[in-house]
Amino acid sequence: MDNEVCLAAIRNHYNHFTKIERQIADYILANSEAVVDMNVAGLAEATGTAGSAVIRFCKSTGYSGFSQFRLSLAMELARRQEPVIPLLSAGDTSREAARKVFDSSVRTLQNTLSMLDFSVVDALIHELTSAGRICIFGVGTSSPIAEDAEYRFLQLGYPASSYRDILFMPVAAGNMGKGDLAIAISHSGRTEATLEALRLAGQRGAVTAAITSYSTSPLAKAADYSLTAYPDDMNYPVEAVSARLSHICILDAIAVILALKGGETAAGRIRNRNDILEGIRKKDES
Known part of the structure; x- marks a missing residue:
């Protein structure tokens, strides 16, 4: 599982989740930064589920367990602190705008490949x-x-x-x-x-x-x-x-x-x- 697409992977698998797994997914999508500092028991308590349900959720999303899932989420959030691809702006030169479009396209293609079922x-x-x-x-x-x-x-x-x-x-x-x-x-x-x-x-x-x-x-x-x-x-x-x-x-x-x-x-x-x-x-x- 690609470390850059943890949250996107959750969205991609959402339709296939059980009701309990969707409950966990909804919490993570809304509170991703807090989840990085949680353990299995903490996430289970926050979502009103059991630790075994959290583990099943991680495996359903494509991870070997909670540790790998949390590491992937932390790496994704860390990358977001310094955006690799700045937003387009009216003041961009032609070269800057083109570079952002190309960089965004490369990232999107790589992440899409990682997400494909x-x-x-x-x-x-x-x-x-x-x-x-x-x-x-x-x-x-x-x-x-x-x-x-x-x-x-x-x-x-x-x-x-x-x-x-x-x-x-x-x-x-x-x-x-x-x-x-x-x-x-x-x-x-x-x-x-x-x-x-x-x-x-x-x-x-x-x-x-x-x-x-x-x-x-x-x-x-x-x-x-x-x-x-x-x-x-x-x-x-x-x-x-x-x-x-x-x-x-x-x-x-x-x-x-x-x-x-x-x-x-x-x-x-x-x-x-x-x-x-x-x-x-x-x-x-x-």
């Missing part, structure tokens, strides 16, 4: 390889990500289509059924059109998956499978810069895993794609 990744790979139809939903800044995922899956021979129009999305979702897979992409996890498309696909019997930045969002809760990117807190003047990169990388990683598992069949399809693209380039050059 690979049991969910593997389950989603299985669903993709057996899906009769794959529909990918995304609007706004998630729209080009959905289109890119469609291309990635299509070139490997998977029956993928992306839907970015809020009128077409419910039509496509309503025509899905058992054996199909719906993937919804939303940074906030609260985009109504995307959420409704996912819910409708699920009602029709399709397996549903969410790519979002908030594990407690309505989209994550509505999906059968959910993969969460690190929710970067940089004060961007435009929406979700680093989050978009994380969502792209999650889907790119899934496509690469599919290609590796596809063996010679996938390799043949990629060669075919390359031949087609090379032919197009030659026509453009002539």
Whole structure:
């Protein structure tokens, strides 16, 4: 478990916690600095739970026990005392602003990798390889990500289509059924059109998956499978810069895993794609 993402890991696992574990999680998220100075008994008393419940919570979050959890939390809080990436300001030079954006993106990608639940990744790979139809939903800044995922899956021979129009999305979702897979992409996890498309696909019997930045969002809760990117807190003047990169990388990683598992069949399809693209380039050059 990465020492920099302790609190993010709690948020990422929140949907899978028991009622008691959520009680502990809520206290830690609200009182993280106080928790660093507590022992197991102290945290159990503060949360109205038992010491055994605290230990189970730590293990559910990905740690070997309370000592490792507390050390990770302390290291994260220590780093926050001196922010690695200062906030953007109107007085930044072009170089300073660009450096902050790049540094924030690198941190977000690293933390997203540390947070990924690979049991969910593997389950989603299985669903993709057996899906009769794959529909990918995304609007706004998630729209080009959905289109890119469609291309990635299509070139490997998977029956993928992306839907970015809020009128077409419910039509496509309503025509899905058992054996199909719906993937919804939303940074906030609260985009109504995307959420409704996912819910409708699920009602029709399709397996549903969410790519979002908030594990407690309505989209994550509505999906059968959910993969969460690190929710970067940089004060961007435009929406979700680093989050978009994380969502792209999650889907790119899934496509690469599919290609590796596809063996010679996938390799043949990629060669075919390359031949087609090379032919197009030659026509453009002539």
